Amino acid sequence: MIEIVPIDTPSLGDRSYFVTDGEVAFVIDPQRDIDRVLALAEERQVTVADVFETHIHNDYVTGGLALARATAAAYHVNAADPVAFEHDAVSDGDVIEVGARMRVRALATPGHTFTHLAYVLEAPGRPPAVFTGGSLLYGSTGRPDLLGPASTHDLVAAQYDSAHRLARELPDDAEIFPTHGFGSFCSATQAQAEASTIGQEKRANPALTLDEKDYVETLLAGLDAYPAYYAHMGPANSAGPGAPDLSEPPRADAAELRRRIEAGEWVVDLRTRTAFAAGHLAGTLNFGLDGSFATYLGWLVPRGTPLTLLGETPEDVAAAQRELVRIGIDRPAASATGGPERWTGGERPASFPRASFGELAAVRHHRPVVVLDVRRDLEWDESHIDGAVHIPLQDLPRRLDEVPDGEVWVHCQGGYRAAVAASFLAAAGRRVVAVDDEYGAGVRAGLPVVAAA
Structure with a gap:
C-alpha cells in the first residue's frame, strides 16, 4: 500500500511530501529542517531512496541536498538547472524506479520557472498521483513573475500550457499534490481545497476553464508584492545549501539587549501581539510566532542584520530558529527568555493600547x-x-x-x-x-x- 504523507509548513504556506510503499520512500520538495523527514522514515522503518525537486525554489531554502547526503539518496534535479552540486540530472519523460513497486515519471511543466518539473507516481492498484510543485495548484497555479518582469509574459503562457498538458496526459482520477497554494506568495491565489484530482481541476481551475487570454489577464491582474527575501532563495538553492544549525543561540542579559537595540540591531519579541502591546522592552519589534512570522520578518529585515530573539520559553526561541533557517537566516546573534520584566533590567516595560x-x-x-x-x-x-x-x-x-x-x-x-x-x-x-x-x-x-x- 502506498502512503503519501504531507509535511506541512503553514508559516510559509508550503507542503513537502513523504511517499512510501512500506519498504522504501521518496521525498518531494523537502524543507530545510530535514529532521521532520528523517523522523518519518525512522517511525516507518523505511529507507529514503530518492529526493526530487520540482524546481529551484523562490520562497524557501531547500533541504534536498542535505537530505540526500544524510540518507545516501539519489537527488533528482532538472538537467537544465545550473546547480553547483552533484545530483541526478532528470529531464522530461525520464522514469525513476523507486524500490520494486513505485515508478516516478518526470513531466516538464514550465510556468512557475522555466525548468519546472512535475512528477507522476505510478504504482500498481491505485490511480496516478502527480506532484505538481508550483504548476497546477488547488484551484490556481503558481505565479509566473518571480524571475522578473522580462520573463513574466513567457512564463504565464507556459503555465497555461503546462496545466493543459497535465489535464491532457493524466486521467481524471489522478490525485494532485502541489507544493504551493497554502499561503505561499509563490501562488497566484490560495488553495480552494485540501485535496483534488485532475477531473476536479478541469471543472474549477481557471487555467483549465478559461481561454488563454482570459486566464493570463486574470492571473496577472491578481499579482501583488512578494517578500524581498525571495531574491536570495534561488541563488542559495542553486549553490547547494547544507543542513541548518539549530543549536541554542547565546543568551543575552538586559544590558546586552539594550546595547544591541542602541546599536541598531533588531531585537525581536516573539510573543503574541496582545502580550507585546501590554508590556515590552522599549525598542523591540513584535513578530509573533502565532502568525506568518518568518514571511514578514524575512521580508522586512535588511539581509545580514543581527537578530536577537525574545521568547517566553526556550521552545519559542527554537521554533523561531526553525522558521528562520527555512529562509536562509541561519544563526540568531543572541536570545533571551522569560518576559519584559527580565529583559528591561528593572525599568518599567513600554506599552501601547x-x-x-x-x-x-x-x-x-x-x-x-x-x-x-x-x-x-x-x-x-x-x-x-x-x-x-x-x-x-x-x-x-x-x-x-x-x-x-x-x-x-x-x-x-x-x-x-x-x-x-x-x-x-x-x-x-x-x-x-x-x-x-x-x-x-x-x-x-x-x-x-x-x-x-
Missing part, C-alpha cells in the same frame, strides 16, 4: 487621528477607509517619516501586520494604537469606505 474598528469610528467623531493602513496594494485598491494613509507594511521601516504627525491608529486585514507596524512606530517614539480587528468590522462600525469601482 489596542482597539477595535468600532473604537476607531467613535474616536474620529471627537478628535483627529492618523489612520494608517499597512495592507498590500491590491487590498487597498479593493477597499479602504476614507482619509487613511496607505503604506504597505513591507515599506514602512524606510518610510516612517511619511507617517503624518499625531496619534497613529494602525490597521491591516486581521491584526497581525498592524501589530508589527505598531511596534516599529512605537520604537520610533510615535504615539500608536494597534487596531486588532477584522477589516470588515470597520464597515459595520460605520467608517466611511472607498471601494473599487
Whole structure:
C-alpha cells in the first residue's frame, strides 16, 4: 500500500511530501529542517531512496541536498538547472524506479520557472498521483513573475500550457499534490481545497476553464508584492545549501539587549501581539510566532542584520530558529527568555493600547487621528477607509517619516501586520494604537469606505 504523507509548513504556506510503499520512500520538495523527514522514515522503518525537486525554489531554502547526503539518496534535479552540486540530472519523460513497486515519471511543466518539473507516481492498484510543485495548484497555479518582469509574459503562457498538458496526459482520477497554494506568495491565489484530482481541476481551475487570454489577464491582474527575501532563495538553492544549525543561540542579559537595540540591531519579541502591546522592552519589534512570522520578518529585515530573539520559553526561541533557517537566516546573534520584566533590567516595560474598528469610528467623531493602513496594494485598491494613509507594511521601516504627525491608529486585514507596524512606530517614539480587528468590522462600525469601482 502506498502512503503519501504531507509535511506541512503553514508559516510559509508550503507542503513537502513523504511517499512510501512500506519498504522504501521518496521525498518531494523537502524543507530545510530535514529532521521532520528523517523522523518519518525512522517511525516507518523505511529507507529514503530518492529526493526530487520540482524546481529551484523562490520562497524557501531547500533541504534536498542535505537530505540526500544524510540518507545516501539519489537527488533528482532538472538537467537544465545550473546547480553547483552533484545530483541526478532528470529531464522530461525520464522514469525513476523507486524500490520494486513505485515508478516516478518526470513531466516538464514550465510556468512557475522555466525548468519546472512535475512528477507522476505510478504504482500498481491505485490511480496516478502527480506532484505538481508550483504548476497546477488547488484551484490556481503558481505565479509566473518571480524571475522578473522580462520573463513574466513567457512564463504565464507556459503555465497555461503546462496545466493543459497535465489535464491532457493524466486521467481524471489522478490525485494532485502541489507544493504551493497554502499561503505561499509563490501562488497566484490560495488553495480552494485540501485535496483534488485532475477531473476536479478541469471543472474549477481557471487555467483549465478559461481561454488563454482570459486566464493570463486574470492571473496577472491578481499579482501583488512578494517578500524581498525571495531574491536570495534561488541563488542559495542553486549553490547547494547544507543542513541548518539549530543549536541554542547565546543568551543575552538586559544590558546586552539594550546595547544591541542602541546599536541598531533588531531585537525581536516573539510573543503574541496582545502580550507585546501590554508590556515590552522599549525598542523591540513584535513578530509573533502565532502568525506568518518568518514571511514578514524575512521580508522586512535588511539581509545580514543581527537578530536577537525574545521568547517566553526556550521552545519559542527554537521554533523561531526553525522558521528562520527555512529562509536562509541561519544563526540568531543572541536570545533571551522569560518576559519584559527580565529583559528591561528593572525599568518599567513600554506599552501601547489596542482597539477595535468600532473604537476607531467613535474616536474620529471627537478628535483627529492618523489612520494608517499597512495592507498590500491590491487590498487597498479593493477597499479602504476614507482619509487613511496607505503604506504597505513591507515599506514602512524606510518610510516612517511619511507617517503624518499625531496619534497613529494602525490597521491591516486581521491584526497581525498592524501589530508589527505598531511596534516599529512605537520604537520610533510615535504615539500608536494597534487596531486588532477584522477589516470588515470597520464597515459595520460605520467608517466611511472607498471601494473599487
